[in-house]
Amino acid sequence: MSVLKYSVLAFLIALPTSSWAKPHLREVSEIDDSLYWIALASEISKKCDSLGARRLxxxxxxxxxxxLANDMGYSDTEIRAYVESDVEKARMRKKGESYLVALGANYDKPETFxxxxxxxxxxxxxxGVYLKAN
Incomplete structure (x- = not known):
């Protein structure tokens, strides 16, 4: 087989692999957004004694x-790395604090939560679906 044929074959084999590359989990909106809403509800329930989290x-x-992430091809190790990442936690915290403040929450006044x-x-x-009155 000629060098050209080997090159074309190698290209064709590599092509599907590159199109199957998974985005970072932060870019999968259904997953990232849902984690975000759960985190915000958790933050509210921690700051407000009269509200609790719907933990179950x-x-x-x-x-x-x-x-869902497993079905999309993410391994448990990849999922754990995303969820436990200090960078992702900091990103989520910064985004969440800004959002809560925009809704009227004030970290110096727990009653606002x-x-x-x-x-x-x-x-x-x-x-709200992750919160309940105590």
Whole structure:
């Protein structure tokens, strides 16, 4: 076989592999956004004594997201690395704090988290579904 044929064959074999490259999990909006909403609900429930987290609902969603990521070809190791990454935690925290402040939460006034949480519960929002009144 000529060098040209080997080159073409190598190119054709490599081509599908490059198109199958998975995006970073932060770029998979269904996964990243869902983790974000759960994290915001958790933050609200920690700051507001009169609201609690719907832990079972959140845990079920986390298992669903893990299954989805596995179905998309992500290994448990890749998923764990994303979830436990200090960089990703810091990114999520910065984004979440800005969002909560925009909703009216003030880290110096815990009662503002209660107001935000109650409003989210009332709207049955992506955050509110993970919260409950104590």
């Amino acid at each position: 609902k959140g845990l079920n969603e986390l298992w669903r997201l893990k299954g 209660c107001a935000v949480g109650r409003a989210e519960i009332k709207k049955n929002s992506a955050i």
